[in-house]
Amino acid sequence: xxxxEDVAKLANVSIATVSRVLNNKGKYSEKTKIKxxxxxxxxxxxxxxxAKHLAKxxxxxxxxxxxxxxIKNILEKKRNEYGEMDFYSTVLKGIYDGANxxxxxxxxxxxxxFINKKKECDGILVLGSDKIPDYILNCNIHKVLVDNxxxxxxxxxxxxxxxxxxxxxxxxxxxxxxxxxxxxHGPLEFYGFRRRFEGYELAMKQNNLLPITYEVAETQxxxxxxxxxxxxxxxxxxxxxxxxxxxxxxxxxxxKNVKVPExxxxxxxxxxxxSASTEPSLSxxxxxxxxxxxxxxxxxxxxINGKNLHPYVTSLFTEFIERKSTKGV
Amino acid sequence: xxxxEDVAKLANVSIATVSRVLNNKGKYSEKTKIKxxxxxxxxxxxxxxxAKHLAKxxxxxxxxxxxxxxIKNILEKKRNEYGEMDFYSTVLKGIYDGANxxxxxxxxxxxxxFINKKKECDGILVLGSDKIPDYILNCNIHKVLVDNxxxxxxxxxxxxxxxxxxxxxxxxxxxxxxxxxxxxHGPLEFYGFRRRFEGYELAMKQNNLLPITYEVAETQxxxxxxxxxxxxxxxxxxxxxxxxxxxxxxxxxxxKNVKVPExxxxxxxxxxxxSASTEPSLSxxxxxxxxxxxxxxxxxxxxINGKNLHPYVTSLFTEFIERKSTKGV
DNA sequence: TTGTACGCGTTATCAA
DNA sequence: TTGATAACGCGTACAA
Numbered sequence: 001x002x003x004x005e006d007v008a009k010l011a012n013v014s015i016a017t018v019s020r021v022l023n024n025k026g027k028y029s030e031k032t033k034i035k036x037x038x039x040x041x042x043x044x045x046x047x048x049x050x051a052k053h054l055a056k057x058x059x060x061x062x063x064x065x066x067x068x069x070x071i072k073n074i075l076e077k078k079r080n081e082y083g084e085m086d087f088y089s090t091v092l093k094g095i096y097d098g099a100n101x102x103x104x105x106x107x108x109x110x111x112x113x114f115i116n117k118k119k120e121c122d123g124i125l126v127l128g129s130d131k132i133p134d135y136i137l138n139c140n141i142h143k144v145l146v147d148n149x150x151x152x153x154x155x156x157x158x159x160x161x162x163x164x165x166x167x168x169x170x171x172x173x174x175x176x177x178x179x180x181x182x183x184x185h186g187p188l189e190f191y192g193f194r195r196r197f198e199g200y201e202l203a204m205k206q207n208n209l210l211p212i213t214y215e216v217a218e219t220q221x222x223x224x225x226x227x228x229x230x231x232x233x234x235x236x237x238x239x240x241x242x243x244x245x246x247x248x249x250x251x252x253x254x255x256k257n258v259k260v261p262e263x264x265x266x267x268x269x270x271x272x273x274x275s276a277s278t279e280p281s282l283s284x285x286x287x288x289x290x291x292x293x294x295x296x297x298x299x300x301x302x303x304i305n306g307k308n309l310h311p312y313v314t315s316l317f318t319e320f321i322e323r324k325s326t327k328g329v
Numbered sequence: 330x331x332x333x334e335d336v337a338k339l340a341n342v343s344i345a346t347v348s349r350v351l352n353n354k355g356k357y358s359e360k361t362k363i364k365x366x367x368x369x370x371x372x373x374x375x376x377x378x379x380a381k382h383l384a385k386x387x388x389x390x391x392x393x394x395x396x397x398x399x400i401k402n403i404l405e406k407k408r409n410e411y412g413e414m415d416f417y418s419t420v421l422k423g424i425y426d427g428a429n430x431x432x433x434x435x436x437x438x439x440x441x442x443f444i445n446k447k448k449e450c451d452g453i454l455v456l457g458s459d460k461i462p463d464y465i466l467n468c469n470i471h472k473v474l475v476d477n478x479x480x481x482x483x484x485x486x487x488x489x490x491x492x493x494x495x496x497x498x499x500x501x502x503x504x505x506x507x508x509x510x511x512x513x514h515g516p517l518e519f520y521g522f523r524r525r526f527e528g529y530e531l532a533m534k535q536n537n538l539l540p541i542t543y544e545v546a547e548t549q550x551x552x553x554x555x556x557x558x559x560x561x562x563x564x565x566x567x568x569x570x571x572x573x574x575x576x577x578x579x580x581x582x583x584x585k586n587v588k589v590p591e592x593x594x595x596x597x598x599x600x601x602x603x604s605a606s607t608e609p610s611l612s613x614x615x616x617x618x619x620x621x622x623x624x625x626x627x628x629x630x631x632x633i634n635g636k637n638l639h640p641y642v643t644s645l646f647t648e649f650i651e652r653k654s655t656k657g658v
Numbered sequence: 659t660t661g662t663a664c665g666c667g668t669t670a671t672c673a674a
Numbered sequence: 675t676t677g678a679t680a681a682c683g684c685g686t687a688c689a690a
Contacts, residue, residue: 051683380667
């Protein structure tokens with residue numbers, strides 16, 4: 001591969017001039033431009049994105065991290081029932097660590113604040129699955145959605161692979177010879193819940209088992225309401241859309257004097273902080289929150305440097321964390 | 330962020346020694362090791378993956394690209410009915426171009442040949458969705474699957490986002506006020522077909538339309554067999570799992586004297602070479618083959634450099650290419 | 659308008 | 675066993 005020096009030599013100019021033409025910065029004559037472009041053409045020269053980054057990192061990047069007012073409240077400790085504070089602060093830690101390594105400055109702001117700070121940003125990360133205003137979605141800044149994916153919009157996104165995690169853990173339970181595995185899920189219009197549902201469904205069907213599913217709201221009442229229906233199915237394992245639901249199921253079973261994991265095993269999804277300290281502690285599928293932030297930051301820097309510009313969704317694999325709400329092997 | 334020089338200064342050694350400890354290469358005393366590790370700890374030092382790459386690129390990388398014997402045959406022009414030769418050669422072009430930019434040497438080999446060439450590779454790309462032998466899946470080399478995703482195995486993979494593409498194009502047709510949109514698909518045990526199916530299904534349901542689907546084998550007979558059933562539904566649009574099926578539908582409609590796009594519109598998926606030259610030319614959803622190869626190559630280089638090691642699936646967005654088998658706006 | 663020289667972080671080589 | 679240094683490819687401040 002030719003480098004900038006080869007181009008400079010062939011065009012009979014300095015590398016600085018090549019760079020100027022390439023990036024359309026500074027002054028250069030039309031004649032020089034043509035010489036340089038010809039040399040680039042001839043050598044089939046393509047700047048190395050890695051070296052580009054290394055050279056640019058010196059001057060730093062400015063990355064806006066956009067959150068809804070709701071998430072801002074959560075981060076300010078106003079509420080944390082569902083472990084959301086932990087979730088977002090862990091993702092943010094991944095973002096900040098990545099920023100640190102790339103000499104990037106993070107500007108944390110709400111959706112509204114972005115309107116005035118737009119010009120300062122080389123790129124933005126939009127955090128969380130709250131509704132994103134159109135002026136953000138349509139602005140022409142490099143952007144990456146974090147823990148959110150908008151179907152049909154072709155926006156770069158980082159999410160966790162709920163389909164794969166659900167399939168993996170359900171298939172694992174089936175291999176342990178459990179057959180009556182029930183899935184309790186939140187509303188399927190949410191992409192995340194739906195993908196976990198589909199993973200569960202596929203694992204069951206591929207093993208010739210009948211999927212049994214219940215939709216609930218994420219409230220204790222909603223769970224209590226159907227707990228008898230669930231128990232009537234004599235489930236060996238209850239797999240839920242997320243940890244908060246799993247914990248509510250656990251509560252409901254306790255109040256019915258059903259022993260966990262002896263009589264019913266429970267598996268959640270997310271691995272929120274509380275899951276380690278329930279009684280018994282909750283087996284769950286871990287979402288890699290830190291990595292999610294880290295990968296998102298790296299992705300937006302890539303985009304700023306003009307690398308891998310074609311948009312795509314990044315789905316991080318999960319991991320089964322086995323605690324005491326399942327029986328183990 | 331601390332750099333290697335800061336660490337060297339604090340530990341009172343040279344940067345070379347820091348590097349030696351870090352990478353466990355060359356000789357150094359236990360005492361030195363402890364000093365260095367302490368300094369690294371204290372400064373929270375993390376080597377920059379970018380700079381690492383730049384330093385490494387000098388010595389080059391060796392990337393194995395693994396293909397099945399079947400794909401090898403296709404590439405050697407033994408057959409090309411389904412545009413597969415074009416598909417794989419375009420992906421390969423993306424791989425080679427990426428390799429070029431990263432000073433990587435590509436070693437193209439079959440699954441069997443890999444057994445003996447394993448030691449030469451810094452990383453491997455496994456191309457295509459033919460069954461991959463376990464000795465490849467289980468070998469401890471950095472690997473990336475290209476146009477393949479194995480559920481539940483947590484292996485890095487690059488695929489095209491069939492779900493999103495299908496949703497996008499079906500939703501677009503619905504917005505053009507067509508309601509009778511039929512989906513003809515291949516066997517749903519293939520992940521790719523299933524995702525396209527799910528995208529179709531979601532777009533229909535979200536618009537309160539009833540999904541109508543037919544499963545077929547990828548043969549002309551299989552299509553001819555159901556063409557009357559399909560026509561009985563008076564479809565305005567027929568959306569298929571891929572271009573080969575779309576072309577067969579086109580043939581079947583022709584032999585029934587059904588005008589395309591006047592009476593029935595057809596949309597394929599993939600954008601294989603032949604799609605531009607059918608009569609009428611085929612509207613389709615383009616899969617970004619070149620980018621798929623390119624991103625895959627970049628990903629494996631990343632892994633070799635120890636960057637973003639947590640595994641994930643990369644799903645490239647698609648694009649609707651409108652030709653003459655649909656009516657346009 | 660153009661060129662020189664430096665810096666980014668790492669590692670191999672060679673010398674000590 | 676350790677240190678000094680060049681090299682990887684690019685962008686830009688500064689000098690010319």
